[in-house]
Amino acid sequence: MILQASTTTHRRRRNALRIFWLESKYEFLKNLRLPIYSLSVLMFPVMFYVLFGLSFGRSDFGPVSSSLYYAVTYSAFGIMGASLFGFGVNVAVERGQGWMHLKRAFPMPPLAYFAAKVFMATLFGLIIVLTLLTLGTLFGGMRLAAGQILVIVGVLIAGALPFSALGLALGYLTGPNSATAVVNLIYLPMSFSAGLWIPIQELPAFFQTLAPYLPSYHYAQLGLASIGAGDGGHVGWHILVLTGITLVSLLVALVLYFRDEARSYG
Amino acid sequence: MDTGVRDRTADQTANFNGSIVASLQSVSKAYDKVEALRGVDLELRAGEVVALLGPNGAGKTTAIGLFLGRIRPTRGRVQVFGSEPTRAASRTRIGAMLQISGVPETLRIREHIELFRSYYPQPLSLETILTAAGLVGLEQRFYGKLSGGQKQRLHFALALSGNPDLLFLDEPTVGLDVGSRKALWSQIRRFSGQGRTIVLSTHYLEEADALADRIVLIDRGRVIADGTPASIKQVAGGRKITVTTRLDRTTVERLPGVSDVRPRHHGLEILAPRAEAVVRKLLELDPNLHGLEVTGIGLEEAFLRLTQGVKA
Incomplete structure (x- = not known):
């Protein structure tokens, strides 16, 4: 009897794991096969890094080489995009066109749906940062110890969480037709102003004043701090701001999720 | 007029001795100021194929949404397999085909089905699903490359993937040409029986007549007739x-x-x-x-x- 109960629990847990795995796998494949997502999310940071980070030859930004500095900022740019688009556009489309309603009519655990998107965005983020670090090592004369790579990758991946949350909130605030435009309008100016394309020290004073109000700035500074190239702000402060943005975004998303659940359609 | 149609209890017991699997009890549903359903009573019995028939905006989709637990009633009670429709236990016995778009186009038929099968403890096998939905040979095809009829058949395949006892089909053949519609009808017909209950909404009378052994006429949120196609003609x-x-x-x-x-x-x-x-x-x-x-x-x-x- 007890044995039977425990095998049932065991089977249920294995089933749940299988749902999470398949949901994640297909979320990744779905987006990988979608050129508008995979090409823009993967190609732009790589292209920008090659053009602006590597082709101008080697110089130094304070304590680090330009190839390493740009590897971090363009990775941050790419990972932010993977998260914002992966959540924002996907959720807006799937919510607005009824796909999410259909899935919710099936016994799918709602958490699996969101966990799959975190998995997908993380995997894309990993591909981006590892690609740029590889390119920097091969063509930019970067020499990183394994431990350093681990720290950079870890900080950039973990630091992307606020943008997944922000994307999720945008997915609930926008519709299937407006999501891409809205995300771009937030993503691109926010990337530029935080010094992800051109180092913040080289931006006009206006942007340097604006930057500390942007989550992208705190994210980039966390990444740069991990290679000792931050602009001297307190790491704890960056983490606090990013945590705050995560919580507010999740709260907005949660309120809108339950509004969606309570409201009906058709 | 009404009494004649509604009084079908004797008739029903003769045709289906199935127990009640789901019911709406004096259910009303209002959206802001519009009343989509007004005091609807509806019982679904094991093994019957019920068509909810009515013009657009009659409240058919709302009725299905209530059974699926996607919509909460403003008044009244919804029961599915003896409990709330949102309960996980009753969900695993239900399948649904809704009027949707936004199905991921870059996944293959096989992949869509594999994912939906995983939601259920005892799903049908991939082969059974492909055969039942008429998709054999198309399993590697991307959703985005399917014709309208094939897409509807995939929606049908997803609906039956969990081997449901109760299947909801919301306007299953809307927008299909005659050939595709007839093909889907024969798949639905083949899937009925074996104690399986099917509820379909439609505004095609021909469809209700061809598939259902019971027709529930809905107009502006009210059930105006409920009976066999023959009895409805009789009363009218x-x-x-x-x-x-x-x-x-x-x-x-x-x-x-x-x-x-x-x-x-x-x-x-x-x-x-x-x-x-x-x-x-x-x-x-x-x-x-x-x-x-x-x-x-x-x-x-x-x-x-x-x-x-x-x-x-």
């Missing part, structure tokens, strides 16, 4: 008599056995459950009448008359 006035006569409309309306009279061209169109007695009486009153024609009325007409009856 089983026969139509067309005749050119000097008798006026009021006289004819007063004849016993006449349920409705309308002027038509130079004569009258008379509805009567039994035409013979009425024709005899008409000939008696107007020996010179001509152009006499007696026909059965189609479901389409029965439907129109029932909805107009409520509006009047």
Whole structure:
């Protein structure tokens, strides 16, 4: 009897794991096969890094080489995009066109749906940062110890969480037709102003004043701090701001999720 | 008119001795100011194929949403397999095909089905699903490359992937050409039986007639008739008599056995459950009448008359 109960629990847990795995796998494949997502999310940071980070030859930004500095900022740019688009556009489309309603009519655990998107965005983020670090090592004369790579990758991946949350909130605030435009309008100016394309020290004073109000700035500074190239702000402060943005975004998303659940359609 | 159709308990017990699997009990649903459903009672019994038939905006999709637990009733009670429709235990026995778009286009048929199968403890096998939905040979095809009919068949495949006891199909063949529609009908028909209950909503009378053994007519949030296709035709006035006569409309309306009279061209169109007695009486009153024609009325007409009856 007890044995039977425990095998049932065991089977249920294995089933749940299988749902999470398949949901994640297909979320990744779905987006990988979608050129508008995979090409823009993967190609732009790589292209920008090659053009602006590597082709101008080697110089130094304070304590680090330009190839390493740009590897971090363009990775941050790419990972932010993977998260914002992966959540924002996907959720807006799937919510607005009824796909999410259909899935919710099936016994799918709602958490699996969101966990799959975190998995997908993380995997894309990993591909981006590892690609740029590889390119920097091969063509930019970067020499990183394994431990350093681990720290950079870890900080950039973990630091992307606020943008997944922000994307999720945008997915609930926008519709299937407006999501891409809205995300771009937030993503691109926010990337530029935080010094992800051109180092913040080289931006006009206006942007340097604006930057500390942007989550992208705190994210980039966390990444740069991990290679000792931050602009001297307190790491704890960056983490606090990013945590705050995560919580507010999740709260907005949660309120809108339950509004969606309570409201009906058709 | 209503009493005749609603009183189908005896008829039903004869056809389905299945137990009640799901029910709406005095359910109303209001969106802001619009009342989508108004005091609807509906019981679904094991093994029956029920068509919710009505014009767009009648409340069919709302009724299905309530059964699926996607919509909460404003008033009344919804039960599915003896509990709340949102309970996980009842969800694993349900499948649904809804009017949706936004299905990921870059996943293959096989992948979509594999994912939906994983939601259920005891799903049907991939082969069974592909066969039942008529998708054999297409399993590697991307959703985005499918024709309209194939897409609907995939939606159907997802709905039946968990081997559900209760299947909801919301407008399953809307927008399909005749060939694809007939193909999906035969797949639905093959999947029914074995104690499986199927609820489909449609505004095609032909579809309800072809698939369902029970039709629930819904108009503006109310159930206006509930019975077999035959009984609905019966109630709406089983026969139509067309005749050119000097008798006026009021006289004819007063004849016993006449349920409705309308002027038509130079004569009258008379509805009567039994035409013979009425024709005899008409000939008696107007020996010179001509152009006499007696026909059965189609479901389409029965439907129109029932909805107009409520509006009047």
